[in-house]
């Protein structure tokens with residue numbers, strides 16, 4: 518499924534952050550969001566994932582086509598690794614968790630409560646959840662935080678496999694993940710201060 522974004526504007530905390538954002542992400546492709554801290558990468562991803570409304574513009578794909586992985590891992594702390602994956606698989610109407618355990622090197626940790634995992638292991642479990650959503654468009658916010666080099670490589674391989682299977686990925690990250698991707702720098706889309714616009718109008 519294509520994700521086409523046209524002339525999107527979005528806000529955070531009531532203030533416009535980005536405007537005029539347009540791109541198309543096709544099946545099998547990855548798009549890396551770049552830009553300095555605070556430019557609005559998280560805000561854009563949250564808007565696409567349906568967690569907040571856009572100020573204006575259009576998003577061709579519905580949030581139901583997307584699997585969103587935020588900064589927080591969103592794990593159930595008292596459930597085991599396997600139980601967490603089964604829980605999420607059920608939520609998304611899927612059954613197979615074996616691939617998720619395998620691709621994120623979680624098989625040996627399958628019976629460990631999530632609350633007893635290290636930060637990097639929790640992150641791996643949070644990302645493994647993507648594989649049990651069955652959703653084609655992965656929307657990922659700084660997915661490699663807490664991951665060591667080996668886990669970054671595992672994650673890169675999982676995304677590459679998702680792309681080969683016809684999925685797509687939109688990723689806010691500052692690092693290179695080892696597969697071919699187009700980059701979109703959000704710096705030119707910084708919203709102009711609206712308060713100043715109104716000020717000009719009032720005194721025109």
Ligand SMILES: Nc1ncnc2c1ncn2[C@@H]1O[C@H](COP(=O)(O)OP(=O)(O)OP(=O)(O)O)[C@@H](O)[C@H]1O
Pocket residue numbers: 529530531534552553554555556557558559560561
């Ligand atoms: N909860 C919030 N309430 C109000 N403003 C916020 C909130 N969270 C972020 N902002 C502001 O919104 C703007 C965009 O933030 P956002 O988190 O989308 O940027 P980012 O590009 O993802 O940054 P980073 O690279 O640091 O993660 C920033 O100016 C930030 O200060």
